[in-house]
Amino acid sequence: MNNDIKVLFTEEQIRNRVKELGEEISRVYEGKKPHLVCILRGAVIFLSDLIRNISLPLTVDFMAISSYGSSDKSSGIVKIVKDLDETIEDRDVLIVEDIIDTGLTLKHLHQIFLARNPRDLKICVLLDKEDRRITNVDIDFVGFKVPSEFIVGYGLDFNGFYRNLPFLGILSANELSGGE
Numbered sequence: 001m002n003n004d005i006k007v008l009f010t011e012e013q014i015r016n017r018v019k020e021l022g023e024e025i026s027r028v029y030e031g032k033k034p035h036l037v038c039i040l041r042g043a044v045i046f047l048s049d050l051i052r053n054i055s056l057p058l059t060v061d062f063m064a065i066s067s068y069g070s071s072d073k074s075s076g077i078v079k080i081v082k083d084l085d086e087t088i089e090d091r092d093v094l095i096v097e098d099i100i101d102t103g104l105t106l107k108h109l110h111q112i113f114l115a116r117n118p119r120d121l122k123i124c125v126l127l128d129k130e131d132r133r134i135t136n137v138d139i140d141f142v143g144f145k146v147p148s149e150f151i152v153g154y155g156l157d158f159n160g161f162y163r164n165l166p167f168l169g170i171l172s173a174n175e176l177s178g179g180e
């Protein structure tokens, strides 16, 4: 099943880049206590590695969302499946997401968060498929720019599977269409 996956970034490349991102975030938030919000479920592995590379006092919370529409086409209408446990009012909030594709999901999330009056709101994504963007969203921290392919591993799934791959890979068209 994993033969149809081409490695895009190895474990070591991910580890090095996540360390750099953590250091960058530590510099940007110096003197502050960022509140990191992980978007479930894809960003959970990224978050757990990222926070161990941030040298500041920080807190975390989790939100689970589902996007209306078919699985391969983002509608941008986000339904909150599990809301945050804590208020974000007057906090320095950093949204941590696995991947930005069309941008519709993060655009909508950004509006939902802004309406709750954080002191500051920034976005961190592990992966950016910039060629696919159809709406403008300001992303503050990006792990890797990636091609317009379907990516799995390191938390990212296809139909719920592949999240446990320790690397990031491109799923072949064959596998995407349900082939063996």
Ligand code: IMP
Binding pocket: 042, 074, 075, 076, 097, 098, 099, 100, 101, 102, 103, 104, 105, 106, 149, 150, 151, 152, 156, 157, 158
């Ligand atoms: P957007 O609204 O088009 O930016 O879609 C973002 C969401 O689509 C992400 O949070 C992922 O859940 C999902 N997604 C987009 N591209 C991929 C991919 O290559 N692999 C896995 N999930 C993806």
Ligand code: MG
Binding pocket: 039, 040, 041, 042, 098, 099
């Ligand atoms: Mg997602």
